[in-house]
Amino acid sequence: MANYIDGFVIPIKKKNLKDYKKMAALGCKLWTEYGALSYYECVGDDLKVNWGLTFPRMCKLKADETAIFAFIVFKSKAHRDKVNLQVMKDPRMNMENVKIPFDMKRFAMGGFKTLVHSK
Numbered sequence: 790m791a792n793y794i795d796g797f798v799i800p801i802k803k804k805n806l807k808d809y810k811k812m813a814a815l816g817c818k819l820w821t822e823y824g825a826l827s828y829y830e831c832v833g834d835d836l837k838v839n840w841g842l843t844f845p846r847m848c849k850l851k852a853d854e855t856a857i858f859a860f861i862v863f864k865s866k867a868h869r870d871k872v873n874l875q876v877m878k879d880p881r882m883n884m885e886n887v888k889i890p891f892d893m894k895r896f897a898m899g900g901f902k903t904l905v906h907s908k
Contacts, residue, residue, distance in 0.1 A: 791903040792826065793866045795873075798897045799857040800848040805890035806832060809857065812890065815881060820861050823875040827862040848895065857891075869900065 801809055813830035820828045833855040836844045844856040863869035876882060
């Protein structure tokens with residue numbers, strides 16, 4: 790059975806990475822606690838490549854920004870839906886009084902079927 794992936798690209802100010810890391814650590818704890826197979830939050834390190842559409846150009850990054858590339862691995866889309874429902878019901882996910890350290894208008898996400906997967 791192929792896995793299912795939720796993927797995210799998030800432009801973020803470099804000065805906000807410390808705050809974002811706290812949110813990401815909570816996300817990792819919750820998603821894996823509820824059954825996600827893997828959880829990754831990655832920060833741009835080598836974004837000035839010489840081919841293709843670069844993350845800085847795609848995300849319209851400013852000089853003081855970088856990109857987060859994140860993904861969560863699930864058994865299937867149904868498993869993803871079940872895990873995400875549990876995570877969203879968890880009181881630790883209450884973000885009412887939390888200042889989000891990035892611009893939600895520039896946040897991108899989607900669910901992905903796996904085409905090719907290494908074992």
